[in-house]
Amino acid sequence: MDFHLLNELGMRPFFQQQLSLDELENCTLGRVVAHHKSEVAVLDGTESARFNLPQNFEQVCVGDWVLISGERLVRTLERQSLFQRKAAGTAQERQLIAANVDSVFIVSSLNEDFSLNRIERYLVLAKEAGVEPVVVLTKKDTHDDPESEKDRVQQLDPLLEVHCINALAQDEVLVLKEHCRKGRTVAFLGSSGVGKSTLVNSLVGEQTMQTAAIRETDGKGRHTTTHRALKRIPGGGLLMDTPGMRELQLSDVKEGIQLTFAEIEAIAANCRFGDCQHEKEPGCAVLKAVDNDEISPRRLDNYKKLRREEAHNSATLAQRRAKDRAFTKMVNSVQEQSRNAKKFK
CATH class of the missing domain: 3.40.50.300 (P-loop containing nucleotide triphosphate hydrolases)
Structure with missing residues (x-):
């Protein structure tokens, strides 16, 4: 692997440390520079090549580092950062x-x-x-x-x-x-x-x-x-x-909300009740800060809106994952029973 060329594509020690000696010797690394439905374009520093995404291959997005063996994608390296959102529409999946x-x-x-x-x-x-x-x-x-x-x-x-x-x-x-x-x-x-x-x-x-x-x-x-x-x-x-995104629904971004609205979070620590929703509760330090013009009503309204949206979408995704795990467990159980039945025939 030519790490000098890969460094120009954003290669870091964080990614290199994920490679085994066997992978360093027998595989190549590339970065996903485009994603078109069932295939990706990967750049290895000098050339760009297209690869079909194998069935059941982990979800890939632009910016990923992928390990390549011949004409086959092997795996995706752990990401240093990732932007994701709840998929647009009614589907309860992440994009x-x-x-x-x-x-x-x-x-x-x-x-x-x-x-x-x-x-x-x-x-x-x-x-x-x-x-x-x-x-x-x-x-x-x-x-x-x-x-x-x-x-x-x-x-x-x-x-x-x-x-x-x-x-x-x-x-x-x-x-x-x-x-x-x-x-x-x-x-x-x-x-x-x-x-x-x-x-x-x-x-x-x-x-x-x-x-x-x-x-x-x-x-x-x-x-x-x-x-x-x-x-x-x-x-x-x-x-x-990236394509323009009009429907940007949030999920699993609790820390992001806390950091973006850090001043509200800090003031909320002084509310009388630990589960204060900053609506009409007595002793709400956040509402007092709004009255004192320390926080704008618009910013507080958006903070509460994003918290509700994040909680709803995250809960829905968790339910979907639980159902998927239960369905997989049921299928595996049926298949196991079928194999056992054949053994005793």
Whole structure:
């Protein structure tokens, strides 16, 4: 294995330590750079090759490191970070979004679709994954007072990195290149039409992603990215673009919520009741903080909403897993009884 080339793709000691001597000698490593239904494109440092996903192979997503033997995928290495969500619609399953990401650009445009609540959702995902979040407010040229919106986002967390840019202006995009150094992976999250693809094109330096105009009626965008893919930045790291996500339902992100709303969590520790829901309970320190303008009503409402959503989705997923385990156990039992019956015939 040429680890010099693999290092440019984001190889770290964390991944190398997972390999046995036999695997080092007889297998190759590659990074998943695209995922199309039942097959993946894998880059080994010099060449990209497509592999069919074997039946019952573990779930794979863009950014994963995979071990290859000949023309066969052997296994996926343990991930250093992972973005995931509850799958859209009614299916109670998780959808993997991106793996082994160093920084995530949370992109929001300064038009009618701008939403602090949505930005907080993405921050919860980033905090849960342990990935550095960077908020990028695009379409600066379309807003009368973009700095005021930047200040509103900054108030979510004084330590949060926030940039207000015009994605078509190369000099303004340069501020983001620090996160795109060689060997580093940056992911993009945001709704359709916020300018993710335009930003990718500006960072890569060429028209690699199709772009489309937003709808004039409501400022919402059309999907221009149809699949997740890793793209190299000339002389730099890797960019991961993802399809616009309007339905971003959270599950198993309790720590992410706690970190994103750390000031509310800290104040909640002083509530009279340990299970305080911050509704109308006597001695609620959080409601007192709202009355004293220490916490905005909007932020508290979104905190409670995300906690309820996370609890509901996580419980539903746990129930689904329990049912699946029970069904598997029943099938194995029936098969065992059938084998025993044949022995005594």
